[in-house]
Amino acid sequence: MTMNVETSTPPGTPTPIGPYNHIAKAGPFITIGGTAGVDPATGQLAGPDVHAQTTQILKSFAVMLASVGSDLGHVLHINVFLAAMSDFERMNAAYIEAMGAHRPARTVIGVRELPRPGVLLTMNLTAVTRD
Template sequence: MKSRVETLTPPNTPTPIGPYSHIAKVGEHISIGGTAGVDPTTGQLARDVAAQTRQILKSFIVMLDAAGSDLSHVTHINIFLLRMSDFETMNAAYVEIMGDRRPARTVIGVQELPKAGALLTMNLTAVTREG
């Protein structure tokens, strides 16, 4: 019997640092796991919180496309921020990529993150374009 859950890690996205896929999809529902601001071409973290924010969202664009979706179909984003003092800088970079799209969002301050040097990670839920 085939699982209803389809998992994938598309090319041109950062390599997962653990035993997981970036995307889990059931029907029209999409979940993308915690993603750091790693440039998939170099494998390196972007230099600061703004660049890491932009890189995460650019990776999300690639992942969502692979799952049949896009940023306009995101329902919720969780942001795990290492320093709340970076909140405004993260927001400015977030708006650069998200534009007028305003899905539900939660920002959580954390003590540390699994990826060494990461200043934030994000995950999201979305629906497919056909959903």
């Protein structure tokens, strides 16, 4: 069985900072690459704090997932890359607000540096379509 891989960066999401699209989809499987808390309307960080950036990432994920027939309730796994583990609880608070009762598998990794100044975290995910 062969599956075509479709890639995209839908409108209403941040512009990638490198040579990639945000979304790769093959059959019902979806991956979204590393996404920072950038407001797509302004191209600037959604805020200077981890709560605002986490909220924006998850809003961007919702738009991306909707563009390929999915939603946050169909997320299988999320990776969180935090620049400071001291932001863990504040990230969790914003994460719970956005994810509601859905608790996919998750990994949180502390990182030394992220590619854009002021970025406190990035996330990527794996999901499936609603079908």
